[in-house]
Amino acid sequence: MPSSLSSLSPTENPYLHSLLESCRPFLRGEFESIDKDLPNLIAVLRSVGAGECWHKHGSFLDHLIDIYKILKIWKAPNSVCLCGLFHSAYSNSYVNLAIFDPSTGREIVRGHVGEAAERLIHLFCIVPRQPLIHDDLLFRYTDSELVEHLEFSMASLSNAKEKGLFNENEAWRKKLVSILPVDGVVVKHIKTGEDVLVSRRLVAVFLLMTMADFSDQLFNFQDLLFENSNGRLEFTGNNSQTTLWPGDGKPGLWMNSVSRMGAIYTLILREEEIIIEQRKRNGEEGVVVSGRDEEIDLVIPPVFDNCTRVLDAEEQKMARELYWEGVCEGSKRGLDWAKEKLLMSIDKNPFVGEPHVVLGQIYLSKGKFEEAEKEAEKGLRLILEWGSPWDKRMSWEGWVAWTRVLLMKAKDKSWPQNSWGILNLGLVR
Numbered sequence: 001m002p003s004s005l006s007s008l009s010p011t012e013n014p015y016l017h018s019l020l021e022s023c024r025p026f027l028r029g030e031f032e033s034i035d036k037d038l039p040n041l042i043a044v045l046r047s048v049g050a051g052e053c054w055h056k057h058g059s060f061l062d063h064l065i066d067i068y069k070i071l072k073i074w075k076a077p078n079s080v081c082l083c084g085l086f087h088s089a090y091s092n093s094y095v096n097l098a099i100f101d102p103s104t105g106r107e108i109v110r111g112h113v114g115e116a117a118e119r120l121i122h123l124f125c126i127v128p129r130q131p132l133i134h135d136d137l138l139f140r141y142t143d144s145e146l147v148e149h150l151e152f153s154m155a156s157l158s159n160a161k162e163k164g165l166f167n168e169n170e171a172w173r174k175k176l177v178s179i180l181p182v183d184g185v186v187v188k189h190i191k192t193g194e195d196v197l198v199s200r201r202l203v204a205v206f207l208l209m210t211m212a213d214f215s216d217q218l219f220n221f222q223d224l225l226f227e228n229s230n231g232r233l234e235f236t237g238n239n240s241q242t243t244l245w246p247g248d249g250k251p252g253l254w255m256n257s258v259s260r261m262g263a264i265y266t267l268i269l270r271e272e273e274i275i276i277e278q279r280k281r282n283g284e285e286g287v288v289v290s291g292r293d294e295e296i297d298l299v300i301p302p303v304f305d306n307c308t309r310v311l312d313a314e315e316q317k318m319a320r321e322l323y324w325e326g327v328c329e330g331s332k333r334g335l336d337w338a339k340e341k342l343l344m345s346i347d348k349n350p351f352v353g354e355p356h357v358v359l360g361q362i363y364l365s366k367g368k369f370e371e372a373e374k375e376a377e378k379g380l381r382l383i384l385e386w387g388s389p390w391d392k393r394m395s396w397e398g399w400v401a402w403t404r405v406l407l408m409k410a411k412d413k414s415w416p417q418n419s420w421g422i423l424n425l426g427l428v429r
Contacts, residue, residue: 008407016377019384026069026387027397034072037112041085044112048099056217057246057392060088060099063217066396070212070387074301080205082117083124087209090125102126124206126189127198130235133210137203138260139234140179143310146263149175150308153270160274164281173274176267182275183291201293204268211261211301216388220250231313233257249393250324255351256316262307269298302385304351311349319349323391327358335362352390353382354399360406364415373410379403 010017025031031038045051045061053060067084076084086109090102100109102125110118141149149172156173159165167173184199198206214233222228224247227237231253276294279287288294300306322345330338342359349355356379363372380403383389389396405425409415416422 008404013377016381016384019381023073023384023387023400026072027400035078038068041082041112045086045099050099053099056221057219064088066216066388067209067212070216071209073385073387074208074212075299076208077297077299079114079116079120080208080296082113083120083205084209084212086113086117086121087124087213089121120202120205123196123198123202124209126191127187127196127206128190129206129210132185132187132198132203133207133261134234136179136185137207137264138257141175141260141264143256143260143312145175146260146267146310148172149267150263150310153267154308157270157273160277166274166278172267173271176271180268197291199291199293200268201272201296201298204265204272204298205296207261207265207268208298208301211258211265211303212387214254214258215303215386218254219247219252219392221245221247221252223253228253231256231317249391251320251352251354251390251392253313253316253320255311255349255390256313259304259307259309259311259351262301262304263310265298266300266307269300272298309351311351315348319345319347319355322348323355323358326355327391330358330362335365338362351382353379353386353403354389354391355379356382357399357403357406360403360410364406364409367415369410369413373407376403376407376410380407 008017008020025033031042035041042061042065045064050061050064051059055063057063064085064087067087068081071081071084089100089109090105100106102122106118106122109121113121152170152172156167156170159167168177180200180203182200184197185203186195186197188194189196218233221243224243225237225239226233226235227239228234229237233254233256272294279285304311322341326338326341326345330341339359339362342355342362345355346359356375360372360375360379363369363375380400383396383399383403387396389399391399394402409425416425
């Protein structure tokens with residue numbers, strides 16, 4: 001029978017307990033407790049066929065709900081979360097999924113989500129997102145440059161807030177302004193070719209949404225499809241005639257790219273904070289600057305150490321291969337061999353939870369309960385923070401439930417000694 005004991009205490013690990021509580025409505029499908037309108041919005045999406053559309057890791061409806069979930073877990077503003085829920089409703093530069101006609105359906109969508117969210121949805125669907133995010137931002141920085149600029153920007157923000165020191169000629173600020181001016185960028189409407197002004201904060205929002213979007217849907221299928229062998233997600237290859245969906249389900253090589261998005265997002269946020277601080281010290285606090293969308297709060301996702309780390313593309317690849325060997329060959333080669341593979345994987349990529357989870361099970365099977373508890377807690381925290389699984393052979397909910405079982409058993413200092421005991425594992429609450 002499932003245990004009724006909770007695997008987490010608010011006093012033992014307050015952050016993890018709070019994180020689980022914020023995720024619990026999604027785990028239980030209690031959408032009305034998240035937003036009273038959410039069940040109806042999902043029903044609207046279902047009624048127009050979103051659940052019948054194919055999407056990379058399932059149905060389009062599943063993907064839309066997942067992006068909303070991730071953005072909520074990351075504490076994004078409500079309008080941004082609703083944009084995530086309807087983010088390709090008019091089709092966009094990546095996919096043809098127009099479940100609402102943009103020429104006639106904008107008023108309908110606006111009636112469901114409100115004017116602010118519908119504006120984001122519409123812009124998201126008409127901007128050339130691939131060039132905007134990749135060509136105009138990601139590919140303009142090297143990994144080492146991003147690491148350096150993250151360090152410099154933190155010092156600049158500290159100087160601004162603590163000492164009132166401002167220097168627009170710092171290298172990191174000049175580089176950012178050169179590719180993303182303070183007043184935003186002009187892009188071409190993907191269907192009409194008209195000029196569209198996208199404010200800097202909206203670019204940041206689209207970066208945030210792309211991080212959530214990629215983390216939810218990318219796995220090894222896309223790596224094979226686009227020949228992403230270098231792990232930098234450049235979409236330059238073409239294996240459309242030989243790649244079979246869904247493939248082997250192996251984790252994808254998307255994390256270097258998403259960590260770079262997170263780093264640029266952080267640079268934008270920090271310079272925005274410096275601009276606001278300088279305005280405040282000049283006696284201009286509360287002044288509304290037209291066209292900058294400053295009413296949209298920029299929040300830092302918890303992933304990649306709060307978007308302050310860049311995962312090297314080669315280390316990402318090595319970590320993925322080590323994990324895959326450990327989980328797929330461990331039962332043949334022995335748990336000690338698998339443990340070493342997982343430890344090496346974690347060393348190369350400490351930003352995903354699944355290697356910690358599998359390692360926790362190995363420690364449990366060996367009666368090393370303290371080590372198992374430590375790994376299970378790390379794994380659970382990372383999986384909850386992402387809001388989506390890295391190893392997509394199992395759902396996010398499944399990984400969360402299994403990891404909580406491991407954490408409970410580690411705290412109980414017990415582990416089944418036979419196959420029926422494994423099958424009987426469960427957890428309630």
